[in-house]
Amino acid sequence: MYKIGHIAKQLNVSTDTLRYYERQGLLQASVRSPAGYRLYDDSALEQMRFIVRAKAVGFSLKDIQELLTIKIDKHNHSCEEVKSLTLQKLTQTRQRIEELLKFERSLSVLAERCCGGEESADDCSILTALEDVDGSA
């Protein structure tokens, strides 16, 4: 049985994060010590590892809640549900990437054209582009 600080160090998260996840229903401590300390067993540690890995591939805590619900009772859930969550997250991620790539392209065009010199910004091409009706954005 591990105390919260031990789990926190193992998984490189804060104790606050662990308590927060508990409030969010993601990970309950296995038992409490007589003094009220949270005590985690190996399966709790494994569950926390699952959470951390799911975060590392881009799932939100809300997604992870759903994944855990399935994982805890795999037999009554299907591959289809899991894949659907994954594809949904993939689509979201790709959309966000597309948006950011547009930003990236606009910003690099703006940056390329500006001389970046120490003289006054009176004729700065970046400001001009943002002012003009036909900006390159």
Next chain:
Amino acid sequence: MYKIGHIAKQLNVSTDTLRYYERQGLLQASVRSPAGYRLYDDSALEQMRFIVRAKAVGFSLKDIQELLTIKIDKHNHSCEEVKSLTLQKLTQTRQRIEELLKFERSLSVLAERCCGGEESADDCSILTALEDVDGSA
């Protein structure tokens, strides 16, 4: 002189957004009508266009505040300042894209391997990958 709703429609934002930007110091109404209504002139409209364009290339409201400070007194600011803001935002954007691309790659590997069928998730490769110490994340 235009009322807030007119500006909002022109620029496809809500009146709440305009009031919010005012609180944030981004755009003051030019004057108030006797009844207290915000009245905007063409230069205010132009300034709002600038803000909208800057948002459209990925600048945050905080960035835009700095850009406006420079734009309003170009003569006492340099190209270098503007370019620096732009490059900083570009770097941030690229970092975020890198992070999301990692998510994207992990998620597509996970999704590819899962059959997505209606049978039970007992052997779902996605769950297995997130459980195992050597997940493909």
Next chain:
DNA sequence: CTTGACCTTGAACTCAACTCTAAGGTTTAT
């Protein structure tokens, strides 16, 4: 002279994922 569309304010609420604070109890080592 009333209806409906528009405008005002301040304050609270939203989302996500924590982080921090205060005030206190417990354990361990010296």
Next chain:
DNA sequence: ATAAACCTTAGAGTTGAGTTCAAGGTCAAG
């Protein structure tokens, strides 16, 4: 026996960009 290093709680604060609410004032048309 006391200090350091843990742990507990409820609740508030953070960030960013708004949105929503309640309660009311104003303006043009019919």
